[in-house]
Amino acid sequence: MNIKNKKAFKCKECGRLTYPRRVRCLQCKSTEFEEVPFTDEGEILTFSQLLQLPWGIDDRFLTFGIIRFDNGIKAMGRITTPDVSVGDRVKASWENFRVMAGEDIFGWVFSPVK
Amino acid sequence: MRDVAILGVGMTPFGRLDENDLLDLLSSASLRAMEDAGIGDTLIDAVYVANMGGGILNHQTGIASALVDNLALLPAAADLVENGPASGASAVKNGVLAVASGYYDFVLVVGGEKMRDVTGWRATDFVATLTHPYAEYIYGVSLPGMAGMFAKLYMDKYDIKPEHLAMVAMKNQENGILNPYAHIQMKISMEGMIETPDSIVNNSYVAKPLRLFDCCPVSDGAAAVILCPADRVKDFGKPLIKVAGFGQATDTHTLAERDDPTDLKAVTMACNQAYKRAGITAKDIQVAELHDAFTILEIAESEHAGLFAKGEAKKALEAGETKIKGSLPINPSGGLKARGHPVGATGVAQIVDLTWQLRGEAGPRQVENHDVGLTVNFGGFGNNVVAFVLRRES
Numbered sequence: 001m002n003i004k005n006k007k008a009f010k011c012k013e014c015g016r017l018t019y020p021r022r023v024r025c026l027q028c029k030s031t032e033f034e035e036v037p038f039t040d041e042g043e044i045l046t047f048s049q050l051l052q053l054p055w056g057i058d059d060r061f062l063t064f065g066i067i068r069f070d071n072g073i074k075a076m077g078r079i080t081t082p083d084v085s086v087g088d089r090v091k092a093s094w095e096n097f098r099v100m101a102g103e104d105i106f107g108w109v110f111s112p113v114k
Numbered sequence: 115m116r117d118v119a120i121l122g123v124g125m126t127p128f129g130r131l132d133e134n135d136l137l138d139l140l141s142s143a144s145l146r147a148m149e150d151a152g153i154g155d156t157l158i159d160a161v162y163v164a165n166m167g168g169g170i171l172n173h174q175t176g177i178a179s180a181l182v183d184n185l186a187l188l189p190a191a192a193d194l195v196e197n198g199p200a201s202g203a204s205a206v207k208n209g210v211l212a213v214a215s216g217y218y219d220f221v222l223v224v225g226g227e228k229m230r231d232v233t234g235w236r237a238t239d240f241v242a243t244l245t246h247p248y249a250e251y252i253y254g255v256s257l258p259g260m261a262g263m264f265a266k267l268y269m270d271k272y273d274i275k276p277e278h279l280a281m282v283a284m285k286n287q288e289n290g291i292l293n294p295y296a297h298i299q300m301k302i303s304m305e306g307m308i309e310t311p312d313s314i315v316n317n318s319y320v321a322k323p324l325r326l327f328d329c330c331p332v333s334d335g336a337a338a339v340i341l342c343p344a345d346r347v348k349d350f351g352k353p354l355i356k357v358a359g360f361g362q363a364t365d366t367h368t369l370a371e372r373d374d375p376t377d378l379k380a381v382t383m384a385c386n387q388a389y390k391r392a393g394i395t396a397k398d399i400q401v402a403e404l405h406d407a408f409t410i411l412e413i414a415e416s417e418h419a420g421l422f423a424k425g426e427a428k429k430a431l432e433a434g435e436t437k438i439k440g441s442l443p444i445n446p447s448g449g450l451k452a453r454g455h456p457v458g459a460t461g462v463a464q465i466v467d468l469t470w471q472l473r474g475e476a477g478p479r480q481v482e483n484h485d486v487g488l489t490v491n492f493g494g495f496g497n498n499v500v501a502f503v504l505r506r507e508s
């Protein structure tokens with residue numbers, strides 16, 4: 001599931017980007033997609049620092065947000081620090097950031113570009 | 115299609131109800147609605163149960179079948195409706211369609227949730243399972259987290275201050291004190307919530323920029339309505355409260371995929387459908403029960419429902435217009451913030467409360483103008499929204 005999750009797609013008909021995978025394009029209903037690579041960096045669209053954590057997370061707090069990669073793909077992920085603002089540039093890396101029920105969980109971790 | 119009316123309503127108090135299991139709560143609310151309707155139970159053709167977490171929280175499935183047995187409503191048809199936090203209004207919608215079609219005459223709809231069987235952290239995790247499993251849930255995002263990301267953008271866009279959120283919390287908790295069914299019965303002050311040494315302790319951040327008092331409690335409870343054809347209401351000597359219209363709309367599962375994450379499109383579409391069916395516009399709404407799981411949502415929903423222009427709800431709050439005695443009361447019941455939010459029960463409870471308002475039976479929280487009212491039940495993070503317009507007729 002984690003490998004599948006790392007892929008973003010572009011509709012072959014209309015060019016709309018989609019992440020994660022879906023079977024039909026939201027815009028033109030086509031079922032034909034091609035894989036699009038993520039870019040190395042992006043921009044924070046919004047974020048929140050969570051201080052009351054759900055069950056299964058051992059951290060004291062965590063920060064996550066929605067990032068727009070430079071090629072337009074949008075994705076949620078962890079942000080390494082709460083000390084960020086909307087519009088900040090971040091570097092994206094795909095990391096093993098959590099263990100759930102004994103399984104390594106991979107996902108996006110974003111850190112501010114110095 | 116036949117006109118459908120709400121013949122009877124009832125609910126349990128909301129709160130931490132350790133003595134009652136899920137079936138007790140559903141049964142109690144159902145009996146209260148049946149008693150209020152004044153009907154013999156042999157008349158009930160079908161039962162729709164709204165519940166989100168029976169399987170996960172209470173280790174019980176097939177709850178609708180268990181309920182008709184417990185209530186001695188056999189052999190009535192019985193179904194479970196699960197639509198996240200909008201399960202309640204979705205179940206009512208199914209009941210309305212069943213009566214409107216002419217297939218059934220008398221339908222019981224009951225929503226309930228027993229959330230305090232588990233710790234708060236488990237309950238938060240349970241509700242978070244409605245987020246996208248790979249693109250959202252794994253990151254530890256909770257519904258407060260989704261609301262925090264939304265609030266950040268909405269507050270920046272429309273210059274909404276923490277004080278405006280606190281005004282929603284104060285208003286709804288003040289209303290809750292007047293509602294014997296409300297989970298939270300406590301008055302709060304601005305000083306206790308914002309920018310004072312006390313507030314740092316009393317009102318800590320949950321998901322920035324949202325704090326503790328911006329979030330609804332985790333509650334147990336159930337609420338029920340009896341629906342019937344509008345022309346049968348006079349047989350029971352009850353006031354005629356018609357389902358004037360409903361609307362339902364969906365939006366993308368992930369918040370990231372919305373072109374504009376501050377635009378709660380499903381709220382606007384659901385409300386507009388409901389207004390159109392009812393033959394009214396937003397201007398005709400006199401009282402509303404909105405889904406304030408987070409204070410920011412009361413503000414945003416009131417604007418997306420067209421009750422105020424975008425960015426104007428904060429002015430209405432400042433002027434007190436949305437208080438019980440104001441020109442457009444919002445959440446006179448206390449809303450989710452004070453009444454509580456047993457997820458499967460909420461959409462039904464909103465309709466129960468609005469029915470009491472339209473009948474003029476809301477006691478100390480009664481609003482002055484009560485002919486037409488709106489409910490908005492917000493599922494997911496706005497990805498499945500159900501709105502109702504109810505109208506009092508003579």
Ligand SMILES: [Zn+2]
Binds near residue numbers: 015030
């Ligand atoms: Zn397309």
